Amino acid sequence: MMAKEIFMPKLSSTMSVGTLIQWFKEEGDSVEIGEPLFEILTDKIEIEVEAYEEGILLKKYFKQDDEVPVNQIIGYIGEADEQVPDSSPGQSASEHDESDEEIKQSQPAAAEQSSPPEEKVRATPAARRIAKENDLNLSIIQGSGPNGRIQQQDLLDYLNSDAEKVKITPLAQKIAKEQEIDISTLKGTGSNGKITKQDIIPAPAESQTAITSARRKMSGIRKVISKRMLHSVQSVPHVTLTSEIDMTNIKELRQSLLPIIEKQTDLRITYTDILVKAVGSAMTRHPQINISIDGDEIIQHSSVNIGVAVAIEDGLIVPVIHDAAHKGLAEIVKQSKQLGKLARSNQLTSENLTGATFTISNLGMYAIDAFTPIINLPEIAILGVGRIQEKPVVVNGSIEVRSMMAVSLSFDHRAIDGAPAAAFLTELKQILENPYELLV
């Protein structure tokens, strides 16, 4: 048997390099199919990659924070005594482009079903024996011995306590352990009350109130945002158009739709959901906005895919609602809620994050009137949305109280000019002020 290559997967058409965030295995560890093997950061997401071969991890050619071109061989899995090259032999010979298989295997959801490595758990032989006899995962046990060593008594205490009834995914266990979170304080939101990764991530934030000054390395996602924003600002001539939209009718529309959609989906429709639909409609009427730039070519897109910026811990991520123009509001509500949830739990897949042709960034939940958004390349425009505020407005010669909302459209002046951009924004204003147009 030949040792099998481990290579940097290509997870999207635009991915050319991936950054290795961490290995979950050490050289010499045995690896099962489906076990998380390493974690990478692409230009869009962080993702755990699972092993698709079983055997011994023979070699790791790259370490944390290394940027590795896609398909570059980063290690080998094989039999214990197999010989592998001392340095990476370069690109994997096999065809791996856009390999669906790997993308599917990298779903964090799947990763949670396999066991995390136990090699690093400090436990006495007696503790290991008892864990094995009781089919317990040692990584969830708090060791009370020297250096946190797990001893027999810790296992017995655990078995005698109610802790055994705590259902937790292995991934969540690992995080809880790393962050020294007491899992008994957590409430599980997964199926049957299982504690999942997202139940754990907010925990440290709550407990840490004192902030001390410190210098730390940017997280992976921070680096990505930093790079992409700088690139956009430095390379794209931004022009921002602003307009104030009377949202009184939309407010009413939303009020009347709330119970209907809640009945259908159990979810509440938001202004953002309505904006997605409205922008989708406006863009089908103005296809010159639904383009992107690649070098000196302009790509016209056939479907309108709207990205919605979602704030997450230490960053911002833009999941995509595909074909927004042709989706009903209930469908949009369902999808955006689902994507938001996945985003906050860091479970978005490559598919959820690619293919947007326009982005909406809504800061209306804050006391923000208006702002100038930065374009999310390779898109050519982005809509910044401010808060809805009741204001005195002149309507037909008299002053009325209306619900007003400022929007800002930043566009790439390389791709389009002021007039078509203004026409698009006017169209959007028209739709939002006369929401029956959404029916058309």
Place this chain on the structure above:
Amino acid sequence: MTTREITYLEAVREAMSQEMRENEDVFILGEDIGVYGGAFGVTRGMIEEFGPERVRNTPISEAAIAGAAVGSALTGMRPILELQFSDFITIAMDQIVNQAAKTRYMFGGKGKVPMVLRTPAGSGTGAAAQHSQSLEAWMAHIPGLKVVQPSTAYDAKGLLKAAMDDDNPVIFYEHKLLYKTSSNVPEESYKIELGKADIKREGTDVTIVATAIMVHKALEAAEVLEKDGISAEVIDPRTIVPLDKETIIESVKKTGKLIVVHEAVKRGGIGGEIVGVIAESEAFDYLDAPIIRLGGKEVPIPYNPNLEKAAIPQVPDIIAAVKKTVRK
């Protein structure tokens, strides 16, 4: 059986005397063992009872004493030789290692070497670096030798009987500081089989395997530990070759923790062997704390009495080791 309290020293003498009355092939040889009674007085009075033919004073040559013993054993005698200090075993080394331990094997069992080498070991008498060592691990390393380390008068008498009955060379280490300790010992002759450890104190929280004088220190430590609610089991292997692995393994399986204590220098000491036995055994899966070995410091035994004490494990060291291992 009638018992009475006698000293360790008296128990050794009694075992020899009883055997010599029964078996005229048994005789003793060594330096100043006659009228003087040996360096520690073990053979005092024996020359009067058995005469100079059977209690033979020798020149000051451990090589010659050992060689004479091996030769006479091969001719059918059952010699007991006494070396004044076990440190001098180095001089007798060739006779013991290359002759006594090998002959029976090399002659296909046609010859045998039924001899007992008795010798006082250990520190604590202010006898300094050349008269205070514990070199039993050297002997234990040689196939063909049995190595005995009694810790009580009772054990000394019974084990010496077994050693004298054995058809192979037995190295019988007597601890100098134990000579004056006493216990109830039966008057009649009895035998304690070589290779049978003795659980000197039963316990559940930690196993302390201790040899020779360390058995007493371990028992003292166990006494103190009991007040802190720690139940220590003290095992005296009594013979390090053959070693009663079973008893130690069973005890560690019960307690999950092991401390090994001997006076000999820790590095290369028999403690490492005992720990190795546990690591290789089924008791491994029952270990619930790292094993701790206590042994002599890697220094020659100092003459200064305070330093002499500091060079080997003492009761507080054993207590500290147990407390590090058992968390209660």
